Every structure is written in structure tokens, then in C-alpha cells.
Amino acid sequence: MVMQFDHLWSANVGRMKKSIIRELLKLTQKPEIISFAGGLPDPKLFPYSDIQQCMNAVLENNGAMALQYGTTEGDVRLRKELVKRYNETEGLSINDGNILITTSSQQGLDFCGRVFVNPGDVVFCELPSYLGGLNAFSASGADLHGIEMDENGMSSVKLDEAINSTIQACKKPKFIYVVPDFQNPAGLTMGEQRRREILEVAYKYGIPVIEDSPYRDLRFEGKAQPMFQKLDTRNMVITLGTFSKVLSPGFRLGWVIAHPYWIDKFVTIKQVADLCSAAILQMTVAEYFVRGYYEKNLRVIIEKYREKRDCMLDALEKYMPAGVKWVKPEGGLFLMITMPEHIDSEKLFVKAIEKNVAFVIGHAFFCNDTGHNTMRLNFSFSTMEDNVEGIRRLAESIKEMM
Amino acid sequence: MVMQFDHLWSANVGRMKKSIIRELLKLTQKPEIISFAGGLPDPKLFPYSDIQQCMNAVLENNGAMALQYGTTEGDVRLRKELVKRYNETEGLSINDGNILITTSSQQGLDFCGRVFVNPGDVVFCELPSYLGGLNAFSASGADLHGIEMDENGMSSVKLDEAINSTIQACKKPKFIYVVPDFQNPAGLTMGEQRRREILEVAYKYGIPVIEDSPYRDLRFEGKAQPMFQKLDTRNMVITLGTFSKVLSPGFRLGWVIAHPYWIDKFVTIKQVADLCSAAILQMTVAEYFVRGYYEKNLRVIIEKYREKRDCMLDALEKYMPAGVKWVKPEGGLFLMITMPEHIDSEKLFVKAIEKNVAFVIGHAFFCNDTGHNTMRLNFSFSTMEDNVEGIRRLAESIKEMM
Numbered sequence: 001m002v003m004q005f006d007h008l009w010s011a012n013v014g015r016m017k018k019s020i021i022r023e024l025l026k027l028t029q030k031p032e033i034i035s036f037a038g039g040l041p042d043p044k045l046f047p048y049s050d051i052q053q054c055m056n057a058v059l060e061n062n063g064a065m066a067l068q069y070g071t072t073e074g075d076v077r078l079r080k081e082l083v084k085r086y087n088e089t090e091g092l093s094i095n096d097g098n099i100l101i102t103t104s105s106q107q108g109l110d111f112c113g114r115v116f117v118n119p120g121d122v123v124f125c126e127l128p129s130y131l132g133g134l135n136a137f138s139a140s141g142a143d144l145h146g147i148e149m150d151e152n153g154m155s156s157v158k159l160d161e162a163i164n165s166t167i168q169a170c171k172k173p174k175f176i177y178v179v180p181d182f183q184n185p186a187g188l189t190m191g192e193q194r195r196r197e198i199l200e201v202a203y204k205y206g207i208p209v210i211e212d213s214p215y216r217d218l219r220f221e222g223k224a225q226p227m228f229q230k231l232d233t234r235n236m237v238i239t240l241g242t243f244s245k246v247l248s249p250g251f252r253l254g255w256v257i258a259h260p261y262w263i264d265k266f267v268t269i270k271q272v273a274d275l276c277s278a279a280i281l282q283m284t285v286a287e288y289f290v291r292g293y294y295e296k297n298l299r300v301i302i303e304k305y306r307e308k309r310d311c312m313l314d315a316l317e318k319y320m321p322a323g324v325k326w327v328k329p330e331g332g333l334f335l336m337i338t339m340p341e342h343i344d345s346e347k348l349f350v351k352a353i354e355k356n357v358a359f360v361i362g363h364a365f366f367c368n369d370t371g372h373n374t375m376r377l378n379f380s381f382s383t384m385e386d387n388v389e390g391i392r393r394l395a396e397s398i399k400e401m402m
Numbered sequence: 403m404v405m406q407f408d409h410l411w412s413a414n415v416g417r418m419k420k421s422i423i424r425e426l427l428k429l430t431q432k433p434e435i436i437s438f439a440g441g442l443p444d445p446k447l448f449p450y451s452d453i454q455q456c457m458n459a460v461l462e463n464n465g466a467m468a469l470q471y472g473t474t475e476g477d478v479r480l481r482k483e484l485v486k487r488y489n490e491t492e493g494l495s496i497n498d499g500n501i502l503i504t505t506s507s508q509q510g511l512d513f514c515g516r517v518f519v520n521p522g523d524v525v526f527c528e529l530p531s532y533l534g535g536l537n538a539f540s541a542s543g544a545d546l547h548g549i550e551m552d553e554n555g556m557s558s559v560k561l562d563e564a565i566n567s568t569i570q571a572c573k574k575p576k577f578i579y580v581v582p583d584f585q586n587p588a589g590l591t592m593g594e595q596r597r598r599e600i601l602e603v604a605y606k607y608g609i610p611v612i613e614d615s616p617y618r619d620l621r622f623e624g625k626a627q628p629m630f631q632k633l634d635t636r637n638m639v640i641t642l643g644t645f646s647k648v649l650s651p652g653f654r655l656g657w658v659i660a661h662p663y664w665i666d667k668f669v670t671i672k673q674v675a676d677l678c679s680a681a682i683l684q685m686t687v688a689e690y691f692v693r694g695y696y697e698k699n700l701r702v703i704i705e706k707y708r709e710k711r712d713c714m715l716d717a718l719e720k721y722m723p724a725g726v727k728w729v730k731p732e733g734g735l736f737l738m739i740t741m742p743e744h745i746d747s748e749k750l751f752v753k754a755i756e757k758n759v760a761f762v763i764g765h766a767f768f769c770n771d772t773g774h775n776t777m778r779l780n781f782s783f784s785t786m787e788d789n790v791e792g793i794r795r796l797a798e799s800i801k802e803m804m
Binding site: 003005008009010011012013016017018038040041043044046048051052055056059060063064065066067068069070103104106107110113114115116117118121132135136139140174175206207208235244248249250251252259261265267268269271272273274275276277278279280281 | 405407410411412413414415418419420440442443445448450453454457458461462465466467468469470471472505506508509512516517518519520523534537538541542576577608609610637646650651652653654661663667669670671673674675676677678679680681682683
């Protein structure tokens with residue numbers, strides 16, 4: 001039976017794209033393929049026994065609350081643990097009224113689109129930027145304006161110009177989206193001075209900065225740059241966090257930090273979206289923090305991911321032909337490769353798959369249809385051996401196209 | 403610091419209301435209050451030990467999968483268990499391509515709004531209807547058109563007329579929203595003949611029926627009416643389900659059943675909304691099904707909720723003054739009280755709170771601003787003793803207003 005009801009879909013549907021990454025991932029599921037394509041944590045580093053202990057403690061001591069509906073804002077104990085950690089380690093001065101627990105930070109990104117964007121409104125993002133964010137904003141009808149980056153991150157001068165032109169063109173600028181630490185996909189970290197400049201631009205035009213910060217705790221070396229949330233003096237920063245990279249993506253838990261003025265609307269939309277996040281998982285994470293497991297396991301992960309990054313960087317040095325460039329990320333899960341202009345990473349992808357190695361075509365992350373000669377590599381998921389062997393195969397594929 | 407950025411909010415924000423129920427619930431948290439206001443399962447009936455066993459089994463046998471990202475469609479084993487159960491107990495003939503796991507059935511409702519509704523499009527619902535659904539559709543800009551019910555449910559004649567007038571008025575009808583079994587808030591169940599008539603209207607105008615069915619398994623007595631999904635011969639029914647009422651709301655897991663034509667777009671929006679639902683919880687529920695715990699616990703819940711309903715009905719008979727009416731629900735969690743026209747349940751609410759008993763003002767469920775003399779009572783959460791004592795107090799409050 002042929003279904004012909006396309007006239008029933010909303011305008012949202014026309015704006016939504018299936019994630020290229022998730023579609024590509026389906027092609028890369030074969031066990032013989034070394035995949036640098038996903039953004040998956042190393043499952044060997046999941047703290048299985050710690051999680052199990054916490055979960056059992058929650059069910060045994062507080063089961064009625066764990067299995068019942070919770071508040072939309074999120075488990076109070078978990079919010080207090082996050083507050084404590086942010087205030088101690090990042091120098092923030094927030095309280096639990098500044099935090100909303102979300103069902104993954106993707107939900108936080110979706111909410112940013114839904115509460116701010118009317119179709120045609122302009123959102124400013126990095127070139128390249130995180131695809132899950134871009135897709136969420138596009139689904140709400142955002143006109144994405146990509147701002148070029150240098151080694152310090154998004155250009156504040158170009159951002160200022162772009163917002164100014166937007167206003168001149170009678171369009172509404174809505175927010176500035178940045179992934180300041182170990183950016184996905186570029187691997188770059190934005191310097192403190194640049195952060196201050198971006199904030200000044202935000203203040204000048206009266207629009208918020210969305211600080212998407214999923215990897216911040218995964219710093220392998222070097223000095224942490226202050227969070228936008230820390231530098232902000234005018235309550236114009238909305239920070240998104242997640243437990244997916246440092247605890248478990250299977251929990252689907254993230255959070256939003258912002259002034260209650262912003263949080264209030266996020267709470268309202270969460271009531272529409274899913275009422276509240278899973279109490280049992282929130283309480284398990286709270287217990288995990290209280291027991292000190294978070295810091296303990298974070299140290300293990302940082303150690304391992306540093307080793308994995310290093311062996312990928314060594315392999316890049318060893319195997320890649322001249323003309324191929326990359327940035328050494330100080331943390332996170334990703335790095336980006338830039339090849340000579342004439343090499344199209346979509347064509348390379350086909351070749352690479354033949355050699356049983358996969359990546360994400362960089363093009364997907366550039367909202368202005370550039371970046372065809374780039375690709376994103378994940379170094380956290382595969383083994384060290386596979387990181388080396390995968391890069392060797394990838395280098396071979398590139399050489400064949402040089 | 404005064405925040406003045408209301409010009410930045412999207413049109414969505416203007417359309418969103420905080421759930422009246424959740425706001426009221428905050429008033430009714432005092433321990434001395436007997437609350438019939440929530441829609442909470444009885445926490446004494448949560449299958450604590452069964453859940454704990456399943457969760458430990460999942461973490462021990464399949465932890466790497468449980469803590470990792472899952473597919474957007476949902477855990478295959480859980481979908482297969484749902485398929486099996488629906489095909490066996492409801493006579494459907496679906497497969498796992500017909501099911502998407504959602505983060506609560508509220509997410510399914512939100513998706514219905516987002517994939518179908520452009521601002522101004524018309525959605526047809528029962529008078530009264532479930533507030534969480536109405537709020538979700540309104541947030542997408544739906545113009546809600548409430549259809550009167552008789553003892554068999556939504557009037558198919560009035561539905562037909564309403565859709566016809568909508569088209570005459572050059573507005574787009576998008577879908578028909580029904581809660582056919584033990585409806586929230588009315589407690590009514592739609593008869594088979596009426597279901598067939600509603601389906602015919604849906605076919606006539608080429609719009610889908612959203613069958614929201616959170617309580618279907620909680621039938622205390624009488625013969626089950628066939629599901630819309632079962633009666634449908636043209637793939638025009640989208641069914642929403644949830645584990646919140648028969649297992650645990652703290653899991654935030656629901657599902658959508660529909661032809662892949664519809665499912666495909668729900669999957670796309672789920673990638674934007676939260677990528678996937680929590681693998682660990684999905685796998686725990688799958689294990690719970692495989693072990694036969696679902697049917698076992700369902701029997702216990704049905705038994706207890708029947709007793710609780712019965713003692714509330716007995717108390718209503720005993721205490722309520724003449725002129726107060728209610729329907730005896732054959733299952734579910736709710737019943738609705740209709741008082742004489744001149745009694746406003748908002749005023750009654752204040753009086754009732756003074757006597758330490760709470761309910762939801764029925765008005766909230768009527769999208770056409772009627773129902774001021776109605777209220778919704780939940781009989782699943784409080785103890786049997788409180789069900790009786792609460793009704794006694796409520797009857798006193800009503801008598802004072804007669």
C-alpha cells in the first residue's frame with residue numbers, strides 16, 4: 001500500500017535531516033572495519049561495578065522515589081552535586097536554581113532551537129561545528145551562519161560583522177553557539193581572550209552565548225581556559241553539559257546551567273517534551289558523585305584517552321603524506337584532518353571503506369557547504385593498535401588520491 | 403539584575419503553558435493532604451526486586467551495550483517483546499519496524515505535534531482530554547477543536563461536522579487525538595462501534611488517528627474493546643504506549659506503533675530530540691518481559707487498583723450529595739466527577755485544600771473553556787483508607803457549596 005500523506009507533515013519535517021553520521025555509522029558496523037566515525041566512549045572504561053553498586057543502593061534505599069515521576073527540574077541531590085563541583089572546580093557561583101537536568105545534552109540543544117528560533121532567525125556557529133547542534137537548530141528553522149575559526153577559535157571580528165549584517169538585513173540574530181573546549185569536530189580549544197571578545201559581542205547585540213561543553217572534563221594536558229559561564233558578568237551564557245562522555249551515554253543525562261530567567265523557559269518546554277528525566281538514573285549519578293567515583297573514574301579515562309590520542313598522533317606523523325594537516329587536541333575525543341584542496345573526503349570515504357577504515361566526512365560539519373577536504377577522526381573508541389592500523393590504512397587511501 | 407530579553411523567545415514559548423497539574427501538585431505536597439490530584443502509580447506496587455534483578459542481569463551480562471549509545475529506533479529485544487505481546491494479546495500483526503521506543507509517551511505526544519502541526523492547523527480531541535497531549539499540540543501551534551463525548555466516547559457525527567467546517571474555513575485538519583481506554587480524565591472507554599465510526603471519519607478526510615493508550619492493560623473487568631490499531635485497515639492509526647502506569651514512571655519509557663511511513667519521521671525527529679532513549683532502561687524492561695515479570699506484576703496491579711477504585715466508588719455513593727455524578731471506570735487510574743452547574747471546581751479546590759484533600763480542576767482538560775463544574779480524581783495513588791476519607795472530606799466541601 002502506497003502512503004501518500006506528505007501534505008500532512010509540518011514545516012519542521014521539511015527542515016529535518018537524518019543525521020549523516022548515524023546513517024554513515026550503519027555502513028561501518030561490520031566487525032572488520034576500524035571505525036573512527038562515531039563519538040563513542042571506550043566501553044572498556046565504563047565503571048561497571050561502581051554504577052551497579054550505586055544503582056543497587058538507590059533501589060534499596062530509595063526505590064519508591066527512583067521509580068516514580070520526578071520533578072521537571074531534576075533530582076535535587078544531583079543538581080546540588082553538579083553545583084558543588086562547578087563552584088569548586090570552575091569557580092562558578094551557581095545554585096541549584098541555575099540547573100535543569102535534561103535527557104541528554106542533545107535535548108538541551110533541541111530546547112535552544114525551540115525556545116529561541118522562529119523560522120528564518122539567525123544562529124551563529126563555528127565553521128565547522130557540532131552536527132547534532134546544527135541539526136537541532138535547523139529543525140526549528142534557524143538560518144545558520146558559520147563563522148570562521150583560527151587557532152584560537154571562532155573569530156570575534158567576523159562574528160561581530162556577521163551579526164551586524166544580519167541586523168542590517170532585517171533578520172533576527174538569536175544566539176551564538178560555541179563548543180569552546182576540544183571542539184567537535186575540530187579538536188580546538190578557544191583561548192581566554194577570545195572567549196572574552198565573543199562575550200563582548202554577545203553583550204553588544206544582547207544575545208546569549210550557548211556554551212556546549214561535553215568534553216570539558218577530558219583535558220589531557222595544558223591549562224584549562226575559564227568557562228564562558230565563569231567569565232560572564234551579565235547572565236548571558238547558557239551552558240550545556242552531559243554525562244555521556246565521562247560516565248555513560250546509555251544514561252541519556254545532561255544539564256543546562258543558566259540564569260533562572262532562561263532556565264524557566266527550558267523547564268516549561270521540558271514539561272512538553274518528556275515531563276522529567278529518569279529519576280532512577282539521576283539518583284544513581286548523584287550517588288556516584290557522592291561516593292567520589294566521578295573524579296576517580298575521570299582520572300582513568302583521561303589517562304587512557306591521552307594514550308589513545310598520542311598513538312593516533314604518532315601514527316599520523318609516521319604515515320600521512322606531506323600536505324595533510326591536523327591539530328593536536330589537548331583533550332576530548334576528536335581531531336580533524338585537513339587534506340589538500342583537491343581531495344574530496346566523500347570520495348575518500350568509499351576508498352577507505354574498501355580498506356576497512358571509516359571516518360566522518362568533514363563537510364557535514366560545515367554549515368556553508370565547505371570543508372570537502374576535511375574529515376573527523378575519533379580516537380577514544382578504538383584500541384591503540386587499531387588507532388595505528390586505521391591511520392596507516394587511511395594514509396594509504398589518501399596517497400592513492402594525491 | 404532585571405533580565406529583559408523577552409524579544410528573543412520564539413513563538414513556541416508564547417504558546418507553551420506550564421502544566422496546571424504540575425503547578426497544583428506543588429500546592430498539594432504537604433503530608434497531611436490526601437491528594438487525588440496526581441496520576442501517580444501506587445509506589446507500594448512497584449516490582450522493586452524484579453527490577454533490581456533484571457537491571458543487575460543486564461549490567462552483568464551486557465553492560466557494554468547497556469551503557470553505550472543505542473539506536474534511535476530503540477533496543478531490538480524490547481521492540482520484539484512488545485511486538486510479540488501486541489500480536490498475541492491484541493491480535494495485531496506488527497513487526498519491530500512498526501515500533502519506535504520513546505523517552506516517555508509524553509515524547510510521543512510532543513512528536514505528534516512537531517511532525518504534523520504548523521501554527522493554526524487543527525487537531526481534534528475529546529472534551530475533556532489529556533492535558534499533556536493538549537499542551538504538546540498547543541506548543542506546536544495547534545488550534546484544538548474539542549469534540550463532545552457521550553457514554554461511548556467522542557461523537558463521530560460531531561467529529562465529521564467539525565472536520566468538514568475546518569476544511570470549509572480553509573484550515574488544515576491534521577489528526578484526531580483519542581484516549582480510547584479508561585480515558586484521562588473522564589474514565590470512559592470508547593465502544594467498538596464508535597471506534598469504527600471514528601476510523602471511517604479519519605479515512606474520509608485522510609488524516610491519522612492518534613490512539614493514546616497508557617492505561618489499556620489496566621482493565622479491571624468487562625470485555626476489552628479492540629484497539630484502533632487492530633481495527634485499522636489503512637495504516638492510519640498511530641498508537642502511543644508507556645511503561646509509566648504498569649511498571650515505572652521513573653524509567654521514562656514509552657513507544658509509538660505505526661506504519662513505517664509514519665515511524666520514519668518520528669525517528670528523524672527523535673534524532674534531533676535526544677538521539678536515543680536510555681539503553682540500560684530499555685534492556686532492563688526487555689529482560690523483565692522475557693522473564694515473565696510483566697504479566698505477573700500486571701495481575702497484582704489490576705487487583706489492587708480494582709479494590710482502590712471500588713472503595714472510592716463506595717465512598718462516593720455513601721457521601722456525595724444528590725446532583726453529583728460520576729462514571730464508573732472499567733479500568734485505569736481516574737474518574738471524573740460532575741457537580742451541579744453552579745459549583746465551580748476552582749472555588750471548591752480552595753475549600754477542599756482547607757480540608758486537606760486535593761484534586762485536579764476539570765476545567766483544565768476542556769480545550770473549549772467549559773467543564774468548570776467538573777474535577778478529576780485519581781484512585782491509584784492513595785491508600786484505600788485515604789480514598790474513603792478523602793471522598794468524605796470532598797463531599798463535605800461540595801455540600802458547603804450546594
